[in-house]
Amino acid sequence: MTRTGISVKRFTAWRRRPWAGYAVVLAALAAIGVIYAGFSPRADRAEAANATQAAADLKNGQQLFNKNCASCHGLNAEGTKDAKGHAIAPSLLGVGAAAVDFQVSTGRMPAMNPGAQIPRKRPITDFDTTIKTDYEDPAKRRAAEEQKARAEKNLADLRNYITSLSAQPGPGVPAGSEVDPSKGNVALGGKLFRTNCAQCHNFTGQGGALTGGKYAPELAKSDVTPTQIYEAMLTGPQAMPVFNDTTLTPQDKQAIIAYLVQTREEPNPGGSGLGRIGPVTEGLAGWLVGIGLLVLAAMWITAKKPKKLKKS
Amino acid sequence: MSEATAPKAVEGPLNFLDDRLGSTGFLNRNLKKVFPDHWSFMLGEIALYSFIILLLTGTFLTLWFKPSMMEVVYDGSYTKLNGVKMSEAYASTLHITFDVRGGLLMRQIHHWAAILFMASILAHMLRVFFTGAYRKPRELNWLIGITMFVLGMLEGLFGYSLPDDLLSGTGLRITQGVLESIPVVGTYGYMFLFGGEFPGQDIVPRLFTLHILLIPGLILGLVTAHMMIMWHQKHTAMPVKNQTEEQVYGYPFYPVFMAKTGAYFLFTFGVLALLGTFAQINPIWLFGPYDPGAISAGSQPDWYMGVLEGALRIMPNWEITAWGHTLSLNVLIPALVPLGIIFTGAALWPFIEAWVTGDKRPHHVNDRPRNAPVRTGVGMAAVTFYGLLWVAGANDVVADKFHVSLYATTWFFRVTFFVGPVIAYIITKRVCLGLQRKDAETVAHGVESGTILMSPDGKFSERHEPMRDEQRAVLLSKENARPEAPAVDANGIPAPSTKGPVGHLRSRLQRAWTFDDIPVEEHEHGHDEVEGGRKPEQIEH
Known part of the structure; x- marks a missing residue:
């Protein structure tokens, strides 16, 4: 009891000091600051900070889309149909970032010409993330690395732009x-x-x-x-x-x-894999190499006439 | 064959044997037997030597292979399959491949030897057919050969079904489907083979016994018979100088042919060892264990089953359902008809040919293919028929690798299946007749010398020279078509062989066989019978 009495007294004494008011205000401000920092959504702040950058990225994505995709998929990615109502290109609304990433990074899109199936090919320069960067010359290497980084950013911007066109995000790129x-x-x-x-x-x-x-x-x-x-x-x-x-x-x-x-x-333990497609190439090899070599051997053996043979 | 003295090293053992078995006379006679020499006569030997290698490598494989469908969990050197459930047959094949020293090499040589065994039988068979070597007295050996080819197909099918990998299981599933498609007895037949529903537990041990005991035993017996009959009847010979129907011209078995054939065994072994070392075959570890729910693109059988696969692939999907039973024509027809045509046709051909031509004489000298245009044409039609079905069996690989539509290949083979053999027959026959014409011209006027002469009035001409005896013997080996027996004799009585519808058919077929034959003969004054559209004045003798 005595101890408490003393501390209460001391606290009351401090309260009456001239700097007490300032101290309370400062402490309250600090507490508010700490609580605000703890509770406020950081992303909001980041987004707010990078809002201009994000808008620029989306803009870049839109430009890439308009340049490379819109001619078939339509300016709003709604897809296009021919006069008979057959789809020329599907709608991209809600296809998801995974689909965009797959089609563009494998070079299938933008497609060259419609056929039974769009083939895999080298991606166009804007999206070619597979370019060689291991040059000896530092200047060349830096240029290549920059181009690769640009391609990766382009691809990301395009994905984000197409995803942004629809309320449903669709499947995303796997981690x-x-x-x-x-x-x-x-x-x-x-x-x-x-x-x-x-x-x-x-x-x-x-x-x-x-x-x-x-x-x-x-x-x-x-x-x-x-x-x-x-x-x-x-x-x-x-x-x-x-x-x-x-x-x-x-x-x-x-x-x-x-x-x-x-x-x-995995290497082929048995020699050449012959394309690893099963018995078709095996049969071909058996006939062409096996029978071929043995026919040559037969011709060689029968062409050899004994020099001297006892008359019998 | 007169006396020849063998070297001492041979004479010694021969005397030893003779003292005990009294066999010197037999050996003396047979060691000096003369064999004609031609490269194409070695094709059958590839099969013989592949078979020996198959027996040896196969014995090695049986030491580790476990013909059991008991389910085990793999735990071995091929870590990619660790923890996967599989049959003991598959696991033991993995064991042979990855854990037995030399096991993979033996497996690969065994499989390559099977491929070459069948390929060389077919090549040998084609040689025999196109040279007419199956004619009397050799029809029996021809039939034995066909039997061995069929047995070889079964042996191969059973062999590649043993490891119980995904591909072999797919093959067995087709085998089961084919058996099941046989009307009335199909279901019973496949249940009998598999010991119940597919795949069951019995099929691998059963196929194992058939593969290592019964069929190789049958083939071994037939090989022996084939060789003994060949030895007894003497090998046919190509039409060369000094060769006659009565006497063989060639080299004695000992020492010449023995050395050649011994060397050829080593060549065969060498080629198989090279293939087994450098070319991977049947990588069952990549196929994975059999699972009835799994299948792979490009599931093909080994090449000798490709014809059946092709027939199955191009067959339209026809089924007849009546009274609660289904007749699966879509499986039954491709399984039976194409190979039925090939094998029945091949087996009957020697007898049909003898009946049509009326030629019942024994033949020991082969025909040149051009000198029997109908036979050669039919042979090429059969080759085309077989070859198209064979490629059709790989139509998805063709479509994938050559970037054509799969349906387009199916329709291509459906059409050419009927049209191709006819076109092949016509083209081949024309080529044969053209070659006959060329032979007739060469015989009549000699060979071109390349020497151009200018006559005093400025005319150019080429001097022709008589051909060498060797060439002349080959060209004159052609037997010109014998005139048909007159349909009626002097008294107006029809010949017995031309009576009735069968007789008429025979007469017509015989006419078809011979009517456009080009005689290849030497003429004393051959200027007016020049063939090939060349005017007589262009040719100087």
Whole structure:
């Protein structure tokens, strides 16, 4: 009791000092500041700070869209139809960033000419993120790196612009950890691949023919990136069905990516893989190389006449 | 064949054997047997030597292979499949491939030897057909050969079904479908083979026994018979100088042919070892274990089954359903008809030809293909028929690699299946007749010398020289068409062989066989019978 009495007395004494009022105001201001900083949404502030930058990025995306995509997909990405009402190009509203990323980064879009199927090709310069940057010359290297960074930014801006056109965001680009082949279950991936993918893409992802001039593209080339494989499963481009996250969970998708990447990197223990497409090339090799060599050997052997043979 | 003294190293063992078995006379006679020499006579030997290598490598593989469909969980060197459920057959094949020293090499040599075994049988068969070597007295060996080819197809099918990988399971599924499509007994037939519903537990052990015991035993017996009959009847010979129907012209078995054929065994072994080392075949670890729910693009059988696959692929989807039963013509027709035509046709051909031509004489000297245009034309039609179906079996690979539409390939093969053989027959026959014409001209006027002469009045002409004896013997080997027996004899009685509808058919076929034959003969004064549209005055003798 005594101690408390003393402290209450001391507090009351401080209250009467001339600087007490200022101190209380300062403390209150500091508390408000701290609480405000803790509760206020930081992004809002960042957005507010970068509002001009974001607007510029969207503008860039829109310009890229108008320049490369709008001629077929329409200025509002609503798609176009020919005179008979057949779609020339689909609407891009709500397709999602994954679809845009897949189509543009594989070079399929912008398409050169309509056919049974739009082929994979080198992306146009604006979006070519696969350019070579490992130059010896520092100036060249810097130029290449800048161009690559520009392409990556262009691609991101285009994705954001197309996503911004619709209220539904659609499937997004997978994170790097989701597509990392080293984290997938290869055995599971092989099983899933044989059940869901091999019927069109072949055992080892060499691709195969489909009906009506379409085809399942080759997956065994190293320029088919894990992200693209993931996005293809997610969005089902062209003739491919959609494997959404209820059909194949993200872990399943990662397992398939792990299987594909490991299979294409695995050497052929038995010599030349003969294209890894099964018995067709084996039969061809058997006839051309096997029978071919043995016919040559037979001709050589029969052309050899014994020099001296006892008359019998 | 008179006496020849063998070297001491041979004489010694021969004496040893003779003292005990009294076999010197037999050996002496047979070691000096003369064989004619031509590269195409070696094609059949590839099959013989591949078969020996198949037996040896196959024995090696049986030491580790477990013919069981018991489900196991893999845990081995091929880490990509660790933890995957599979049959013991598949797991033991993985074990042979990755854990047995030399196992992969043995597997690959075994498979390549199977490919070459079948390929060389077909090549050998084509050689025999196009040279008319199947004619009397060799029809039996021809039939044995066809039987061995069919057995080889089954042996190969059973063999590549054993590892129970995804591709072999797909093949077995088609086998099951084909069996099931047979009317009335189909279901019972496949249930009998598989021991119940597909795939069941029994098929791999059953196929294993058939693959390593029954069929190789049958093939071995037939190979022996084939060789003994060939040895007894003597090999046919190409029409060369000194070769006659009565006497073989060539080299004795010992020492010449023995050395050649021994070397050829080593060549075959060498080529198979090279293929087995440098060309990966049947990578079952990439195919994965069989799972009835899985399938791959580009699922093809080995090449000798490609014809069946092609027929199945281009067949329209016809089914007849009546009284609650379905007749699957879409499977039954491609399974039976194309190969039925090929094999039945091939088996009957020697007898049909003898019946049509009326030629019942024994032949030991082969025909040059051009000298039997109908036979060569029919042969090329069959090759076209087989070849088109064969490529149709790979139509998705063709469509994918050459960027054509898959449906376009299907329709291309559906049309050419009927049209192709006819076109091949016509073209081949024309080519044969053209070559006959060329031979007739060469025989009549000699070969071009390349020497241009100018006559006093300024006319140019080329001197022709008589051909060498070797060439002359080859060209004159052609037997010109024998005149038909007159349809009626001097008293107006029809010949017995021309009576009735069958007799008429035979007469017409015989006319078709011979009517446009070009005689290849030497003339004393051949100026007026010049063939090939060349005017007589252009040719100087």
